[in-house]
Each structure stands twice: as C-alpha cells, then as structure tokens.
Amino acid sequence: MAITLRSKLLATLDTVQMPTKVEMRQGAPNKNAHPRQKVTYEEGRSLRYRRENCGRRIMKAVKALAPAALFAVFFCAGAGAEDSKTSGPAQPPGVPAKEFEAKAGYCETCHGLSARGFIGTNPMPRLAGQQPGYIKNQLQAFIDRRRLNPVMGNVAHVLSPAMVDFLSTHFKDLDPPPYGGAPKDLMSEGEKIYHEGVPSAEVPACETCHGQDAYGMDQFPRLAGQLDGYVIAKLTNWSKERGQDPNNPDNSQVMGPIAEKLTKEQIAAVAAYVSDLK
Ligand code: HEC
Ligand code: HEC
Incomplete structure (x- = not known):
C-alpha cells in the first residue's frame, strides 16, 4: 500500500508542475508602488497563468492521496473571481487608503513587525510573503x-469583503527574515520529511x-519562515480547529489526513525545518 502511494506520488511529481522560485517571483509586484497599485500587469498575468494550471495540478496531487476528486472543486472555486480582480485595477472599491493602512498596522500589533510573526503567550503566525489566495x-x-480561533474570529468578523480582498494581497511583498529559534538538531530530519514525505x-x-x-502557491500556504511553535500547534490540533462546518467542506480536508498521520516527533522536525527557510 505504502509503495503504491509512493509510486503514485512520484508519477504525480513527474507530471505536476510546481513553480520554481523564479517563476513565482516573476510576477512579484513592484515594491515601490503605491499600495493602491500593488498588483501590476505582470502579477495579474502570472496569477492567470497559475490559475490555468491550478485545476490540473491539484486534481493530480489530490487524486494521488484520496479518491476525492471532489476537492478540486473547492480549490479552484474562487479562481474566476480572483482572476478578474487581478486583471483589472488592484484597488477594490470602498477602502480609503488611510483606513486600510490603519487596519494593516493593527494586524502587525499581533503578527509582529513586517508581519514576521511573534511569540507571545501563543505563537502568532507569520503573514509576510503568504499567498493571497490562502490568506483570503x-x-x-x-x-x-x-x-476556530476566538481571537482571530473576532478580528476577522468586522472586516468588509473589500478589506478582506485588500488585506489578502497586502502581506505578499513583505520579506523580513525568519523569526528563528527552532532546534537546529531537528532540521535535517525535517528536511527529509519535507522533500520525501514518510513513505512507510x-x-x-x-x-x-x-x-x-x-513558498506555496495560491491556495497552498507558504510554510517558509513560519514560526515553528505555530506549525506544531496547527498540525497537532488540525481536526479540532479547521474545517469545522460539515456542510461547508473546504481545503482543510486536503491537509487533515496528512497532519493526522504525522507523529509528534515528525511534526517537531518538519516544523523546525520550514521555520528556518528564507
Ligand atoms: C489580537 C491579536 C491579533 C490581531 C490584531 C490579528 N491577528 Fe491574525 N491571528 C492571530 C492569532 C492568535 C492567529 C492564530 C490563529 C490560530 O492559531 O489558528 C492568527 C491567525 C491569522 C491568520 C491565519 C494564518 C495562517 O497561517 O493560517 C491570518 C490570515 C490572519 N491572522 C490575518 C490577520 C489580519 C489580516 C489581521 C488584521 C486585520 C490580523 N490577523 C490581526 C491574532 C491576531
Ligand atoms: C496534497 C497537498 C498537500 C500536501 C502533500 C501537504 N499539504 Fe500542507 N496544506 C495543504 C493545503 C491545501 C493547506 C491549506 C488548508 C486550508 O486552506 O485550510 C495546507 C496547510 C498546511 C499547514 C497550515 C499552514 C498555516 O499557515 O496554518 C501546515 C503547517 C502544513 N500544511 C504542513 C504540511 C506538511 C508539514 C506537509 C508534509 C508532511 C504537508 N503540509 C503536505 C496541502 C498539502
């Protein structure tokens, strides 16, 4: 069984086109642009390119895992809407620049300067460089x-749809160094898991x-530089926090079975590894 899955995944990898760093950065918005003009033509084009590949790629990755072709629907469901948004002007109507800047500053009070993440009572996740599709x-x-998260639930509840759109793309350009602090001795095992999985x-x-x-892509989150305490907590509690509405299943179902199969030690190792990546 393990061998079947492994070979299926290898076959998937042969055909699945993951973006290279260069491809993913090609569309990087101009850092000097006014926030209202953040999404450049190149960015729009690159998002469209990614979207066209989205369905095929995800179908293959997900089919390799579970007989649930169903998921592909969720993944690309938002695709059309976002596509038309990025090919037009970046600024959604109804968000005055000042209001937006105040809100983005508010996010940093918990998520850290430049949204690098922050360790308080609980680790606050890094949002810097995170994929807009995932944040949204x-x-x-x-x-x-x-x-489910009581703090973030309240923060998000008051955001208008236009503000959600705007905030989703806001963090993509921020590039602070990783927060760091994870145990170095776990990183090589984590690296192996990250790149090879645990076939057994x-x-x-x-x-x-x-x-x-x-670096993730679109609705697949970036993990590079994510705080290790946060990654450990999310992978450990996945089924209690994510996908909590059975009538409205979402992308969390793709990650759930994977999180469940990882042991505590494997979670600690892979979390240490990704948290150190720039
Ligand atoms: C009072 C503190 C606080 C503020 C302010 C705050 N957040 Fe959060 N945020 C959190 C915590 C805590 C989590 C982790 C939730 C969890 O563990 O599931 C989180 C998680 C998130 C996540 C999920 C990250 C991931 O990797 O899955 C996003 C997206 C997010 N916040 C966006 C925002 C945005 C945008 C703002 C500003 C409007 C904001 N947050 C303001 C505390 C805060
Ligand atoms: C088949 C595709 C797939 C594979 C393989 C996969 N993931 Fe994920 N992962 C996802 C998706 C999709 C999400 C976002 C789920 C959501 O939107 O709720 C995710 C989310 C996560 C998150 C939450 C990120 C955050 O900011 O809260 C972590 C952590 C994570 N994955 C770690 C891993 C690790 C570690 C592995 C390898 C052992 C792995 N993933 C393998 C698809 C995958």
Whole structure:
C-alpha cells in the first residue's frame, strides 16, 4: 500500500508542475508602488497563468492521496473571481487608503513587525510573503467559523469583503527574515520529511503541494519562515480547529489526513525545518 502511494506520488511529481522560485517571483509586484497599485500587469498575468494550471495540478496531487476528486472543486472555486480582480485595477472599491493602512498596522500589533510573526503567550503566525489566495480563504474561514480561533474570529468578523480582498494581497511583498529559534538538531530530519514525505506512513512529500522552496502557491500556504511553535500547534490540533462546518467542506480536508498521520516527533522536525527557510 505504502509503495503504491509512493509510486503514485512520484508519477504525480513527474507530471505536476510546481513553480520554481523564479517563476513565482516573476510576477512579484513592484515594491515601490503605491499600495493602491500593488498588483501590476505582470502579477495579474502570472496569477492567470497559475490559475490555468491550478485545476490540473491539484486534481493530480489530490487524486494521488484520496479518491476525492471532489476537492478540486473547492480549490479552484474562487479562481474566476480572483482572476478578474487581478486583471483589472488592484484597488477594490470602498477602502480609503488611510483606513486600510490603519487596519494593516493593527494586524502587525499581533503578527509582529513586517508581519514576521511573534511569540507571545501563543505563537502568532507569520503573514509576510503568504499567498493571497490562502490568506483570503483563512479570513473567510474565520468569519464563517469554519476555522476556530476566538481571537482571530473576532478580528476577522468586522472586516468588509473589500478589506478582506485588500488585506489578502497586502502581506505578499513583505520579506523580513525568519523569526528563528527552532532546534537546529531537528532540521535535517525535517528536511527529509519535507522533500520525501514518510513513505512507510503514507505521508506524501510536503513539497508536492507547498512547493520545493516552501513558498506555496495560491491556495497552498507558504510554510517558509513560519514560526515553528505555530506549525506544531496547527498540525497537532488540525481536526479540532479547521474545517469545522460539515456542510461547508473546504481545503482543510486536503491537509487533515496528512497532519493526522504525522507523529509528534515528525511534526517537531518538519516544523523546525520550514521555520528556518528564507
Ligand atoms: C489580537 C491579536 C491579533 C490581531 C490584531 C490579528 N491577528 Fe491574525 N491571528 C492571530 C492569532 C492568535 C492567529 C492564530 C490563529 C490560530 O492559531 O489558528 C492568527 C491567525 C491569522 C491568520 C491565519 C494564518 C495562517 O497561517 O493560517 C491570518 C490570515 C490572519 N491572522 C490575518 C490577520 C489580519 C489580516 C489581521 C488584521 C486585520 C490580523 N490577523 C490581526 C491574532 C491576531
Ligand atoms: C496534497 C497537498 C498537500 C500536501 C502533500 C501537504 N499539504 Fe500542507 N496544506 C495543504 C493545503 C491545501 C493547506 C491549506 C488548508 C486550508 O486552506 O485550510 C495546507 C496547510 C498546511 C499547514 C497550515 C499552514 C498555516 O499557515 O496554518 C501546515 C503547517 C502544513 N500544511 C504542513 C504540511 C506538511 C508539514 C506537509 C508534509 C508532511 C504537508 N503540509 C503536505 C496541502 C498539502
């Protein structure tokens, strides 16, 4: 069984096109642009390119894991809407620049300077460099209470749809160094798990979906530089926090079975590894 999954995944990797760092950065918005003009033509084009590949790639990755072709629907469901948004002007109507800047500053009071993440009572996740498609999904999941967190639930609940759109793309350009602090001695085991998975436990390589450099893509989150305490907590509590509305299943179902199969030690190792990636 393990061998079947492994070979299926290898076959998937042969055909699945994960973006290289260069491809993913090609569309990087101009850092000097006014926030209202953040999404450049190149960015729009690159998002469209990614979207066209989205359905095929995800179908293959997900089919390799479970007989649930169903998931592909969720993944690309938002695609059309975002596509038209990025090919037009970046600024959604109804968000005055000042209001937006105040809100983005408010996010940093918890998520750290430049949204690098912060360790307080609980680790606050890094948002810097995070994929807009993923951030948007999470904000909506907090609003819908599909993703449970009392603090973020309240923060997200008051955001207008236009503000959600704007905030989703805001963090992509920030590039502070990783917060750091994870145990170095776990990193080589983590690296192996990240790139090869755990075939004996039918855990696929993380890079299949999160990318070789852990930059993620679209609705697949970036893991590079994510705080290790946060990654450990999320993988440990996945089934209690994510996908909590059975009538409205979401992308969390793709990650759930993987999180469940990882042992405590494997979680600690892979979390240490990704947290150190720039
Ligand atoms: C009062 C503190 C606080 C503030 C302010 C705050 N957050 Fe959060 N945020 C959190 C915590 C805590 C989590 C982790 C939730 C969890 O563990 O599931 C989180 C998680 C998130 C996530 C999910 C990250 C991931 O990797 O899945 C997103 C997206 C997010 N916040 C966006 C925002 C945005 C945008 C703002 C500003 C409007 C904001 N947050 C303001 C505390 C805060
Ligand atoms: C088949 C694709 C797939 C594979 C393989 C995969 N993931 Fe994920 N992962 C996802 C998706 C999709 C999400 C976002 C789920 C959501 O939107 O709720 C995710 C989310 C996560 C998150 C939450 C990020 C955050 O900011 O809260 C972590 C941590 C994570 N994955 C770690 C891993 C690790 C470690 C591995 C390898 C052992 C792995 N993933 C393999 C698809 C995958």
